[in-house]
Amino acid sequence: MTSIAQTMIGVDIAKQVFQVHEVNAETGEVISKQIKRAKFLDYFANRQRCLIGMEACGGAQHWARRLLALGHAVKLLPAQQVRPFADGNKNDVADARAIWVAMLQPGIRAVAVKSEAQQAVLALHRMRQQLVKFRTAQMNGLRGLLAEYGEVMPRGRAALTKMIPLVLGRLTDRLPIVLIETLREQYARIGQMEGQIADIERRLQLWHREDEDCQRIAAIPGVGLLTATAAVASMGDPRAFRSGREFAAWLGLVPRQTGTGGKVRLLGISKRGDTYLRTLLIHGARSVLVHSRTPSPWIAAILQRRSLNVAAVALANKMARTVWALMVHQRTYQCSYVSQPA
Known part of the structure; x- marks a missing residue:
């Protein structure tokens, strides 16, 4: 336990101020201090190899790669596994202490540290997923607006793409031109998002061909x-x-x-x-x-x-x-x- 605690450091990362928590194995002294973002890597640059624990939150993958490059070991812990050890008030000091305690617990699976290429692929997936949600919301919005004028269309992207030009053509003589033009713009936006989704899939295909x-x-x-x-x-x-x-x-x-x-x-x-x-x-x-x-x-x-x-x-x-x-x-x-x- 002494050799493990001697090299363990819990870090609560944030945008500008990081909180560090460690315990000196020889004296039992608790070291808890704040470090500015610009000096975070300098704090670990000249230290002996140690095990650094962080929550797997936004920015954790970047700092894990930087700390690994300095020769340290990094353990990214899921936030739900750290939360039970955060007692008292919610603040950076308590969070860093909870991370340090969670590192001592057996059976907690760490999140894998990903390379920049792997994280870039996941970023493409997240952007594609967001565009799919936007496209679905846009189609449902159009379907709901047209239902107010008696035009009920079947569910599904293919049915909407097939029928909406005919529906807008039938409504041209009944509704104000300003509404018809706006509906056409909304429909065109769906096509733009489909093009963006296809572009992302082509980029994923390039990475797919190169990866064994x-x-x-x-x-x-x-x-x-x-x-x-x-x-x-x-x-x-x-x-x-x-x-x-x-x-x-x-x-x-x-x-x-x-x-x-x-x-x-x-x-x-x-x-x-x-x-x-x-x-x-x-x-x-x-x-x-x-x-x-x-x-x-x-x-x-x-x-x-x-x-x-x-x-x-x-x-x-x-x-x-x-x-x-x-x-x-x-x-x-x-x-x-x-x-x-x-």
Whole structure:
């Protein structure tokens, strides 16, 4: 414990002022001080190698890379794992102390430190996801406005794109021209966002072609461009997970557990971890179940016992484990491969 505590430092990062907390293992002295952003790296530049803990919040990946370059070890902790150790009032001193205490706890999985290239891919995914939300909101807004004039259109982007020119043409003689022009501008904005989404996907495709891991896991049925790039960028180092099941549990694709007195009950999936990547895997699994002409015996057996949604989650779990295995062992996908116990 002495050697560990001697090198451990908890840091609460912010925009301009950082709070540092450490305990001297020899004297027991508690060191808690504020450091300005411009002098943060200078504080660690001339120190011996130590373990620095931070919450995995905005800017944490940048500072983790900079501290790793200085030769230190960095542990990024999920905020929900640090919160139980923050007692008393909410302030920077208490947060830095809570991070330091959380670093001592066993069983807390650290967030992977990502490279700038991996973080750039995730940034493209987030911007694409935001544009998709904006596009959906724009289409729903147009659909609601046109319903006020008796024009009810089917749901879906394809139906809206097909019908809205005809609908605006019918309403030209009934409504003021200023409203018709504004509706046309709103409809044109949807096309602009679709073009921006396509541009981001083309940029992701370029990275996908150059990355070997993306090419390797893209051969898995149900894993496409978005799932492959998001999985490689989100996972970081696959060896940080001890098994494929641990990676699936990190994504929230395994059952929650509740029990006492030695009796354990399995509930629905935990839905912990990366919501975006979990959603992509489940959508990919559902497409395999719906469009596969010759499903494997494993899938056919599940569909006989469970509903389509349950089978999709089970297949997504299997896909996540396969992704981990291919990346760790550097193998190519084989549809007839049978795993062997370790």
